[in-house]
Amino acid sequence: GQQLNQSPQSMFIQEGEDVSMNCTSSSIFNTWLWYKQDPGEGPVLLIALYKAGELTSNGRLTAQFGITRKDSFLNISASIPSDVGIYFCAGQETSGSRLTFGEGTQLTVNP
Amino acid sequence: GAVVSQHPSWVICKSGTSVKIECRSLDFQATTMFWYRQFPKQSLMLMATSNEGSKATYEQGVEKDKFLINHASLTLSTLTVTSAHPEDSSFYICSARGAGEETQYFGPGTRLLVL
Secondary structure (H helix, E strand, O other): OOOEEEEOOEEEEEOOOOEEEEEEEOOOOOEEEEEEEOOOOOOEEEEEEOOOOOEEEEOOEEEEEOOOOOEEEEEEOOOOHHHOEEEEEEEEOOOOOOEEEOOOEEEEEEO | OOOEEEEOOEEEEOOOOOEEEEEEEOOOOEEEEEEEEEOOOOOOEEEEEEEOOOOOEEOOOOOOOOEEEEEEEOOEEEEEEOOOOHHHOEEEEEEEEEOOOOOOEEOOOEEEEEO
């Protein structure tokens, strides 16, 4: 089946620093999504990307859909303590198809 | 808008008993609902996809007789873990998607602990 490789697995940063994480796929996706999951909660959608090359922002978050359609990255600028959580990328091959999730990036922000 | 709820939020049961988890779309009609399982420090793994009024499609390796899924209405899907065993202990998360929509909205999850 498809696999999404997400890196890094974990990050420990100081408040105010910028963060970058990425996902790569062995196959082409038509949609890339980025979610955040807090402990004991379901994932919450942060950013959805639908077009190769697309760069989309949501507040301090910016995500890009890679030109090859096999990768995506998420940047968080000026991190704050509430950014702590697990960030997952997810890809979708075609419209309406299942989501494939990456392994997640655990982010810790030290105040 | 696009709120999905799950009930219960956590459940503890004895080995051999069955547990039912509900997933509801509160403010939209969910033609498709998805059930995921997440073990500690791992990603979400899709268990099955259900379309309203039809049988669920299970992912490879997921026993359909053990994980019974019913999607009888456009706002409710249920997952029943039959004859639960300790290895079924996990975090079960549902998501829902409306007709013609791309986005899946996730529920808050149900923590199952089988003793």
